Amino acid sequence: MSYIDRDEIGKRIVWAICVIVMIIGIIAPIYLLIKYSISDPSTMNTGGRPIPLWPNRPTFDIFLYLFRDREFWGVVSNSAIIATLTVLLTSLLSIPAGYVLARYNFPLKRFFLILLISVRLFPDISSVIPIATFFVRANLHSSFISVVLAHTLLSLPYVIFMATTAFEFVPKDIEEQARVIGANRVTIFTRILVPMVFPSLIAGAIYTFLLSWDEFIFAHFLLDTGGQIQTLTLYLNKNLSFSPPQNVLAAISVCLSVPVMVFTFVVQRYMVSGVVSGAVK
Amino acid sequence: MADLVLKNIKKSYGNHSVIHDLDLHIKSGEFVTLLGPSGCGKTTLLRMIAGLEKIDSGELWIGGKPMQGLPAQKRPIGMVFQSYALFPHMNVKNNITFGLKIQKMEEHAIFSKLDWVIPLLGLEGLENRLPKEISGGQRQRVALARALVLDPEVLLLDEPLSNLDAALRELAMEELKRIHSEVGKTIIYVSHNQAEAMSMSQRIAVLNKGNLEQYAEPMRLYDAPATRFTAEFIGSPMANSFSSTLGIYNGLPVVHTPLGFLRLAEGFPVEAVNSGTRAVRVCIRPQDIHLTRKRELHFWCTVFNVTPVFVETPGDRNLVIAKTSSGETVRFFVNRLEPIVIGKPVEVFVDASHIHLFDESTNTNILGGFR
Amino acid sequence: MGEIWPLFPAAIFLSFFFLLVLIELFTISLTKTNVFPTLEPAVEILKNGEFHNALLNTLAFVAIGTPLELFAGLFAALLVYNSYWGKSFVRTIFVIPFAFPGLVIATLLFILFDSQGGFANHLFQGQYWLFPKIIDHDVAWRGSKYLALSVSMLGKVWRDMPISMLIILSGLNSIEPELIDAAKTMGAGFRVRLQRIILPLIFPAMTTVLLLRSVEMWKEFIFPYILAGNYPLLGTLIEKLYGFGSDPGEAAVVALVLVGLTILTLVVIVEITGRIKRVLVNSGVNSK
Numbered sequence: 001m002s003y004i005d006r007d008e009i010g011k012r013i014v015w016a017i018c019v020i021v022m023i024i025g026i027i028a029p030i031y032l033l034i035k036y037s038i039s040d041p042s043t044m045n046t047g048g049r050p051i052p053l054w055p056n057r058p059t060f061d062i063f064l065y066l067f068r069d070r071e072f073w074g075v076v077s078n079s080a081i082i083a084t085l086t087v088l089l090t091s092l093l094s095i096p097a098g099y100v101l102a103r104y105n106f107p108l109k110r111f112f113l114i115l116l117i118s119v120r121l122f123p124d125i126s127s128v129i130p131i132a133t134f135f136v137r138a139n140l141h142s143s144f145i146s147v148v149l150a151h152t153l154l155s156l157p158y159v160i161f162m163a164t165t166a167f168e169f170v171p172k173d174i175e176e177q178a179r180v181i182g183a184n185r186v187t188i189f190t191r192i193l194v195p196m197v198f199p200s201l202i203a204g205a206i207y208t209f210l211l212s213w214d215e216f217i218f219a220h221f222l223l224d225t226g227g228q229i230q231t232l233t234l235y236l237n238k239n240l241s242f243s244p245p246q247n248v249l250a251a252i253s254v255c256l257s258v259p260v261m262v263f264t265f266v267v268q269r270y271m272v273s274g275v276v277s278g279a280v281k
Numbered sequence: 282m283a284d285l286v287l288k289n290i291k292k293s294y295g296n297h298s299v300i301h302d303l304d305l306h307i308k309s310g311e312f313v314t315l316l317g318p319s320g321c322g323k324t325t326l327l328r329m330i331a332g333l334e335k336i337d338s339g340e341l342w343i344g345g346k347p348m349q350g351l352p353a354q355k356r357p358i359g360m361v362f363q364s365y366a367l368f369p370h371m372n373v374k375n376n377i378t379f380g381l382k383i384q385k386m387e388e389h390a391i392f393s394k395l396d397w398v399i400p401l402l403g404l405e406g407l408e409n410r411l412p413k414e415i416s417g418g419q420r421q422r423v424a425l426a427r428a429l430v431l432d433p434e435v436l437l438l439d440e441p442l443s444n445l446d447a448a449l450r451e452l453a454m455e456e457l458k459r460i461h462s463e464v465g466k467t468i469i470y471v472s473h474n475q476a477e478a479m480s481m482s483q484r485i486a487v488l489n490k491g492n493l494e495q496y497a498e499p500m501r502l503y504d505a506p507a508t509r510f511t512a513e514f515i516g517s518p519m520a521n522s523f524s525s526t527l528g529i530y531n532g533l534p535v536v537h538t539p540l541g542f543l544r545l546a547e548g549f550p551v552e553a554v555n556s557g558t559r560a561v562r563v564c565i566r567p568q569d570i571h572l573t574r575k576r577e578l579h580f581w582c583t584v585f586n587v588t589p590v591f592v593e594t595p596g597d598r599n600l601v602i603a604k605t606s607s608g609e610t611v612r613f614f615v616n617r618l619e620p621i622v623i624g625k626p627v628e629v630f631v632d633a634s635h636i637h638l639f640d641e642s643t644n645t646n647i648l649g650g651f652r
Numbered sequence: 653m654g655e656i657w658p659l660f661p662a663a664i665f666l667s668f669f670f671l672l673v674l675i676e677l678f679t680i681s682l683t684k685t686n687v688f689p690t691l692e693p694a695v696e697i698l699k700n701g702e703f704h705n706a707l708l709n710t711l712a713f714v715a716i717g718t719p720l721e722l723f724a725g726l727f728a729a730l731l732v733y734n735s736y737w738g739k740s741f742v743r744t745i746f747v748i749p750f751a752f753p754g755l756v757i758a759t760l761l762f763i764l765f766d767s768q769g770g771f772a773n774h775l776f777q778g779q780y781w782l783f784p785k786i787i788d789h790d791v792a793w794r795g796s797k798y799l800a801l802s803v804s805m806l807g808k809v810w811r812d813m814p815i816s817m818l819i820i821l822s823g824l825n826s827i828e829p830e831l832i833d834a835a836k837t838m839g840a841g842f843r844v845r846l847q848r849i850i851l852p853l854i855f856p857a858m859t860t861v862l863l864l865r866s867v868e869m870w871k872e873f874i875f876p877y878i879l880a881g882n883y884p885l886l887g888t889l890i891e892k893l894y895g896f897g898s899d900p901g902e903a904a905v906v907a908l909v910l911v912g913l914t915i916l917t918l919v920v921i922v923e924i925t926g927r928i929k930r931v932l933v934n935s936g937v938n939s940k
Contacts (some may be wrong), residue, residue, distance in 0.1 A: 033760045050779035051771050079819050096658030106656050123871030125887040126907035130676030153669050157905050214753030229721040246763045264751035332834050353836035366834035370852045380838035389823045
């Protein structure tokens with residue numbers, strides 16, 4: 001026999017209702033996005049009758065069309081190249097910086113941390129004007145390198161925080177032990193420290209990749225004015241202005257979301273501590 | 282009357298049973314300790330009484346009212362937690378009056394409560410401090426004050442002294458005894474420290490692996506342990522314990538131990554020996570083995586020889602660790618000034634009335650059925 | 653100094669771009685058709701009615717959107733924290749919106765809130781099971797300032813709620829469980845525990861949410877860009893001036909105004925929450 005009082009049952013019911021409503025509010029739009037991406041024309045243009053909740057004739061035609069389209073693949077590969085280069089540059093800059101911040105106290109440390117927070121909180125829509133102007137002047141406009149540099153600027157502060165937190169968790173004793181054995185600094189760094197913080201570094205890399213993959217503002221200002229390079233977000237935006245059938249927009253959106261969704265769940269737990277520590281420091 | 286009655290209490294987490302069928306009756310105004318090693322279920326039991334943990338089955342009555350299904354906030358209890366759990370964002374005064382304000386008690390009544398409890402616990406002058414600004418001992422007293430002002434029928438204390446250092450703990454124990462005698466509340470105290478329990482409680486419930494081993498006054502636990510676990514857990518250092526055989530010799534009950542034959546106490550019921558012999562566990566406290574030197578022995582004492590191998594000096598007296606002729610280790614206390622030479626055999630004796638016998642298979646005192 | 657050289661590449665990179673942004677932003681804002689320095693862009697934009705509208709719209713967007721995100725995050729976090737079963741499952745579901753790019757969600761709302769035959773119109777006209785009828789005719793969602801900006805805010809709050817939730821949840825998880833138990837044994841029911849114990853203790857986490865989210869709200873671009881093109885916020889106005897207007901000077905002034913307002917908001921939030929905190933701490937339950 002088990003004892004549950006009536007208040008308790010009432011509370012559970014209220015909780016369950018709230019959770020179910022929230023889940024519906026979260027899942028329903030995503031369901032509709034996927035539904036639209038596999039809809040046939042008769043499902044979208046119903047002439048006033050309610051739009052069916054499941055397509056009349058589900059079809060993958062739009063996806064097949066996109067996958068056969070050379071422009072689409074060009075756009076996807078552009079996005080992937082930019083994201084990969086951003087990951088490499090960000091890692092190269094952030095890992096050593098994170099190590100120094102975790103290990104040493106130096107006079108300008110506070111100054112550097114303030115710089116990090118300022119860059120992180122600076123509105124991207126405000127910084128995009130001077131940066132775009134600079135790249136025009138430097139003749140780097142509409143180039144991969146300009147977008148990679150801009151995306152690195154966006155990701156770097158946060159990834160440095162992640163790397164710093166990760167290195168702080170490695171006890172200093174381990175390093176000193178290695179030094180006693182006779183390893184030099186570079187060996188200690190590459191053979192001992194980096195493997196120990198590898199999961200966090202991977203999380204940082206994934207975060208950077210995704211940030212670049214779905215970034216729109218800088219790509220728009222740096223590439224959209226007369227250049228040849230287009231990213232996936234720009235491609236979706238361009239299609240929006242042509243007002244094509246809704247299933248085309250939905251299908252491109254799904255393609256844009258898939259890697260983001262997959263990776264976000266991988267890095268989710270790293271993000272939590274990062275979001276918090278990045279905000280507090 | 283605020284008797285607390287537990288009947289057939291059971292609790293398990295998944296397949297793991299932590300309390301199996303426990304009965305306990307705590308009288309109004311009593312100071313009772315739930316004593317046992319970590320993992321024995323004592324804290325779970327306390328939390329079930331508080332209403333913080335659900336009781337799987339059984340009955341819980343406080344002051345004649347059933348408590349099953351009542352959430353913690355509706356039970357007539359007060360609790361002091363191991364970490365004290367003071368609200369970090371409230372000063373001492375607000376921590377103490379938190380519960381009173383929930384009851385919507387009037388301002389002047391709250392003030393008179395404060396006037397009563399603050400001197401009772403010696404918290405004068407700390408009213409406006411935050412928990413982080415006072416010492417561990419003071420925090421513990423605030424936690425106690427916070428529970429006392431609610432005038433609970435039962436006060437539950439979950440190892441409240443374990444975070445204090447040794448010197449403070451002594452003081453806090455005296456404080457607690459004084460407060461108990463002043464307010465006369467029923468107190469249920471959880472501890473793994475037998476010395477603490479022995480010196481404070483009126484009765485102790487010894488728990489082991491979710492079972493109630495014995496529920497009795499401290500002296501009775503010491504003098505007449507009901508189970509082998511109680512005999513070994515109560516008292517310090519641990520009692521000497523030997524696997525032995527109980528039998529009749531010359532019409533008298535004796536026990537055959539590695540020390541030799543030990544005579545049993547006057548009036549030992551011969552029926553307990555059953556027929557022939559019986560496997561038993563003999564427990565003798567180090568305090569109950571004495572040197573024979575300058576002592577008058579009566580008939581019920583047994584004398585035997587041991588060889589000291591080591592002497593520890595804990596303070597007021599010395600602990601001798603010795604070997605018997607059969608190689609078993611025996612510990613006993615001697616006077617601090619007693620000259621003990623390592624390797625030189627000494628003659629010691631034990632009084633039959635201080636020998637505790639437990640059945641080897643059930644681990645219960647073989648006198649259990651005869652007392 | 654010799655030991656901190658690995659920091660230099662990142663430090664140089666960040667300082668270079670940060671200085672570049674600051675200097676260029678001021679320079680551009682003081683330039684009009686190759687004349688420097690001039691206050692003309694600033695004067696022009698201050699006379700511009702579109703700027704006034706954008707400023708007011710953004711102010712409303714921040715003032716409503718920030719608390720909305722706080723409450724949505726708080727609500728979700730409390731549901732997860734008090735889970736009766738499947739805590740990590742519920743948490744994972746609640747994080748899903750954050751896994752979608754803002755542009756995708758904006759596009760989805762663009763589709764759903766289509767003015768003719770959009771799903772939202774059908775839904776609100778009560779054409780589906782259970783959902784009540786709210787409107788009689790198709791509504792042009794992007795044709796009205798209030799509707800277009802409301803839909804933008806809906807998308808923004810929906811997508812970013814998980815961040816607020818995770819920050820508040822980490823605040824909740826750092827509360828010692830014994831504190832909650834202690835409150836229970838002192839007679840505190842759920843509401844009292846929430847008001848007097850839980851909320852004061854997660855106050856720092858809520859402050860963090862307010863700070864981060866207010867910045868996000870001020871600079872919001874993607875949702876209004878897709879969904880409310882005719883009713884600019886400051887962010888979308890910058891893009892419009894820089895691109896179509898080809899007036900980088902005025903765009904830069906707006907960008908500076910945006911930065912200034914963001915900083916001002918942060919200062920105000922820190923000041924206000926600091927005061928509230930001083931009241932909360934030490935007065936404890938007195939604050940009824």
